[in-house]
Amino acid sequence: MMNSVINQMAEELRKAPKVALFSHVSPDGDCIGSMLGIGLALEALGKEVAMINPDPIPRNLSFLPGVDKIARSMPNPLPETLLFVDCADLQRVQLQREDLPAEAVILNLDHHISNQNFGKINWVDSHAAASGELAYALIRRLNVELTLEIAANLYTALLTDTGCFKYSNTTSKTHQIAGELIDAGINLGDIHHFVFDQTPMVKLELLRRGLNQLQIFAEGQIGMMTLRKRDFEESGAEESLSEGLIDHARTIEGVEVAVLFKESKPDTIRVSLRSNRWLDVNRIADSFGGGGHKRAAGCTLHVSLEEAKQMVRQSIEEELKLGRSH
């Protein structure tokens, strides 16, 4: 069945002289890498290809071969054949169905379980770790040579959506494809460096300030990091740059729960929670009106920074006391 939908999609692409490819807002390595991989493959088949993403390309993906071909808006006129890559629905590209011609042939390639099957052909495989796995299979089916440029894009797609083959979505298929891409001659060192090693200096400044305010509680089981309003102001860092800082607290030996307190305004404290192996931080976030998942959750408290720290710490200490079995 999967085989038949690949064939249908390949067939639609083979007969189209022009194709427009779309990837989602807040782009990541998977949607950009998969779109570029397929786009370059279609160009190799002599198609006229447009690639569209509504947002700027993140700096750590600006090295991807072909990235300059991506436009912010749709070409006019729009080709008949439209391929949506890694998009669960049309809102992910800031479109409504009415924005597209009624006769458009919509192809939908994705790995999100929430995909709305909005296409004429819907190839949605939620077992794939990344849309890059489907892009790889499609390119193989189209009989296009796996050039260095295509391989670098697809490898980046796999790499980013699996957290460097770490997340539990990683399967033997992911690894098998990664191996084929390495055989195409990609430079592993360069790709990993470009994707993962480009820390903005202001982000490191936030880390410095976070470490200077790191506290350990509950005999080493809780790691709490704080960023005050003045830490953002004085460093000139946007709040979004604090993403990932909490991992420095989470990965301390013995820590089960990590918390990052961000003082957005004097009485608005954003709280991020992470756990390593057993504590359900979703329960804690939920008790403060927030939510998330077992291992990653968050909430916003409208109290002072000190009060927020007190309240969350107490709540975690109670959960820790109840222990793993409860």
Next chain:
Amino acid sequence: MMNSVINQMAEELRKAPKVALFSHVSPDGDCIGSMLGIGLALEALGKEVAMINPDPIPRNLSFLPGVDKIARSMPNPLPETLLFVDCADLQRVQLQREDLPAEAVILNLDHHISNQNFGKINWVDSHAAASGELAYALIRRLNVELTLEIAANLYTALLTDTGCFKYSNTTSKTHQIAGELIDAGINLGDIHHFVFDQTPMVKLELLRRGLNQLQIFAEGQIGMMTLRKRDFEESGAEESLSEGLIDHARTIEGVEVAVLFKESKPDTIRVSLRSNRWLDVNRIADSFGGGGHKRAAGCTLHVSLEEAKQMVRQSIEEELKLGRSH
């Protein structure tokens, strides 16, 4: 030819009722994981197995299935069949040939190009990213079921010697084996957490101090971090815990060269150098009587901390000015 040496080693192991396995001093995930994987497989074949490592097991490997079976010293009497795993020579296990019985059947499984071929059977494959790849092939050849315990050990071997599949030694074979190990049912999240996420608190304290003394020069191309003698004294951290800290300077956006200055004694400054894409830090280390590789080198200067920083900075700035083409 490779096939025939695997068969010979498998044959020797099949006919031995007792086997002692050795792995090298300063153990890492590859030597321990490979030794345990093979050791558990031989036990499954009903052998009496001894596993030896002269050093304590690093804490981040203490989760490995079977790790409690590893002894610090040799059993007495020693079995006739001895398998050395990931050891380039006998010195790597603090042994001389005279320490072993003349009639010992020495089997040598390794991936280091410098291997001394000290065994009766020498299976040395320098194209393998990790000895874990050879261990996997051996276990397959022995027709032992790939249990969860064996798979977790072999996966850890691959993971650590490839830096999470990042280093250029990673091949399609590495990925293919990693996929097979995932199919055996290992818990990726747990393994990555145990191996990579156990940062000792004093190490984070060194990072905090290093970041507080981070300096950027040459329009962002040089990142210099300093750890004074008092930073080690006050934090209680051993010098070895500063390993890896330099990567925080190396991975700053725009940085080509990172330097870490460690004040071992008031007039003994250990300098670590890393570069990202082109600058040959070996040249710089060499000019100060040190050495290493193009992308990672080091030297020791017998001057004050401030003088050392001045000298090394000047030398790097000159190289940067000469530029990439020279």
